[in-house]
Amino acid sequence: MGDNKNFILFAVLSLGILLGYQTLYLGPKDAERQRYEQQQSELQQDTIQPLDVAPAGAAPQGAPIETPNSPAYIDAGRVTIDTPELSGSISLRGARLDDLLLKNHKETSDKGSPDVRLLTQFGEARAYFASFGWTAKGKQEGFVPGAGTAWTSDASVLAPDQPVTLSWTNPENITFRMHISIDDQFMFSVEQLVENNSSEFIEVAPYGNISRNGKPDTQSLYILHEGAIGVFDGELQEIDYGDLEDDGDFQSGAAKAWLGITDKFWMTVLIPDQNAVLSQSQITRRVSNGEVFRVNYVQNWNPVPAGGLHTSTSHLFAGAKIVGTIETYAETLRIDKFDLTIDWGWFWFLTKPIFATVHYLYEATGNFGVAILLMTVILKLFLFPLANKSYVSMAHMKRAQPKIKKLQERYPDDKAKMQQEMMALYKEEKINPMAGCLPLIPQMFIFFSLYKVLYVTIEMRHQPFIGWITDLSVADPLTPVNLFGLLPFDPPSLIAVGVLPILMGISMWLQQKMTPQTSMDPTQQKIMGMLPLIFTFVMAQFSAGLVLYWTWNNVLTIGQQWLIMRRENARNPE
Numbered sequence: 001m002g003d004n005k006n007f008i009l010f011a012v013l014s015l016g017i018l019l020g021y022q023t024l025y026l027g028p029k030d031a032e033r034q035r036y037e038q039q040q041s042e043l044q045q046d047t048i049q050p051l052d053v054a055p056a057g058a059a060p061q062g063a064p065i066e067t068p069n070s071p072a073y074i075d076a077g078r079v080t081i082d083t084p085e086l087s088g089s090i091s092l093r094g095a096r097l098d099d100l101l102l103k104n105h106k107e108t109s110d111k112g113s114p115d116v117r118l119l120t121q122f123g124e125a126r127a128y129f130a131s132f133g134w135t136a137k138g139k140q141e142g143f144v145p146g147a148g149t150a151w152t153s154d155a156s157v158l159a160p161d162q163p164v165t166l167s168w169t170n171p172e173n174i175t176f177r178m179h180i181s182i183d184d185q186f187m188f189s190v191e192q193l194v195e196n197n198s199s200e201f202i203e204v205a206p207y208g209n210i211s212r213n214g215k216p217d218t219q220s221l222y223i224l225h226e227g228a229i230g231v232f233d234g235e236l237q238e239i240d241y242g243d244l245e246d247d248g249d250f251q252s253g254a255a256k257a258w259l260g261i262t263d264k265f266w267m268t269v270l271i272p273d274q275n276a277v278l279s280q281s282q283i284t285r286r287v288s289n290g291e292v293f294r295v296n297y298v299q300n301w302n303p304v305p306a307g308g309l310h311t312s313t314s315h316l317f318a319g320a321k322i323v324g325t326i327e328t329y330a331e332t333l334r335i336d337k338f339d340l341t342i343d344w345g346w347f348w349f350l351t352k353p354i355f356a357t358v359h360y361l362y363e364a365t366g367n368f369g370v371a372i373l374l375m376t377v378i379l380k381l382f383l384f385p386l387a388n389k390s391y392v393s394m395a396h397m398k399r400a401q402p403k404i405k406k407l408q409e410r411y412p413d414d415k416a417k418m419q420q421e422m423m424a425l426y427k428e429e430k431i432n433p434m435a436g437c438l439p440l441i442p443q444m445f446i447f448f449s450l451y452k453v454l455y456v457t458i459e460m461r462h463q464p465f466i467g468w469i470t471d472l473s474v475a476d477p478l479t480p481v482n483l484f485g486l487l488p489f490d491p492p493s494l495i496a497v498g499v500l501p502i503l504m505g506i507s508m509w510l511q512q513k514m515t516p517q518t519s520m521d522p523t524q525q526k527i528m529g530m531l532p533l534i535f536t537f538v539m540a541q542f543s544a545g546l547v548l549y550w551t552w553n554n555v556l557t558i559g560q561q562w563l564i565m566r567r568e569n570a571r572n573p574e
Contacts, residue, residue, distance in 0.1 A: 186319025369465025
């Protein structure tokens, strides 16, 4: 097969798979299944429900569920959160972290765009919050703090190096405290203390909970996981919202775990005390006037004798999925496989080093677009031996085109003889028909890996390149369809072809012209001739960073082909 066909096959397969990602898996499910309607009654409970009372010495069964109730809606004051990265507050009613904004991340790249809101107050339609608490063995409602408990605080502001302590004492004179601190990034530390000032022996089990009302708007792409995530005794679990709808709740009896809810760029993750033994972890979906998704864990029973004290320290990550920050937390807090909260995919052995190189080049140049251009040059140098062999064979093929044409004219009806003579000619002219395939395989993996990096990492979100390209993570916005913005309308995305995709199409057309043409019927020639135009429209929907890579790669390839063909004295046949 000729090099032109090899390239076309590579390009069609690559774009076909990528388009499949965005079409076959795009959008929410068509019909809302109601498999768990019978569980509506769980949402009508008044307080956090204690775990089922287990026989003496047994571990807690099930997980605590926090649900709305009348007292929980009454304002009891708030503790302000103020850090270099976060702003918001903690509700003293229920000790809920239910108000959190990301100071350094905006909803859009437009000037004046509001901060990204991660957590939303309890009681609102799209409530999204985290909480910590206890359950007590054999005790009635009101013995441990719940959703309606009004806590007291020793400070009004939570900031780095400025922790707060929330306190509540039950009628039996048992005091529950939460000592909450935060670093200058996104990690909350929650030390839960039970001080037993009564005369009786008690057993308590600390828990953590994240609750999210309503299914968020997601990309619903196979290339990216959004939904529940966790590592349970070393095993990664990624559970989409649709999985909970189709397959039901997830439960794990793993002794060690962390779990949470991840979006494309943000996440909230519970990290239990790494020295404690968990009784159970749950990821659930409930339906009652809307969906509620929860992730929670509960520790094993812990004895607290009269006059005794029990402490347990857990963490909550709530913020942006910045690669360096995630990796630092994984190392310093020894969180098993915490780096997998960033969806590096099957080709992690390519996506991770590609990201690391691009990020290093960004830090050196200050521009992610320039970093992508330099990364493309590095990849070209890395693949040079394979590409050089391919282009030399291509040059020989081009030089031999007149001879090939004569063979086709000499044996128009004897395919076997023509093939025999063609192979002899290939040997004489040092042409390897398969050489054109050699650089295509690694290029395909690199293309997918770079696509993954550009799509899932927050570092390139809202990053400009030059001029009109103010965000490399989205499609090129400048299009001739509306005269580059002079006409006051936004064309449909299907025809809104940007400048970069147009340049990519031109470069693809030039590359096609430099590639030796094999014999084909007129229909095949027309289809191949139209591919640059088709790809221009297809690539217009992809991120500007990816199109920039493809275009610059084409330009470098054209230059490399031209030099090799000139060196090999291969000119266009007459």
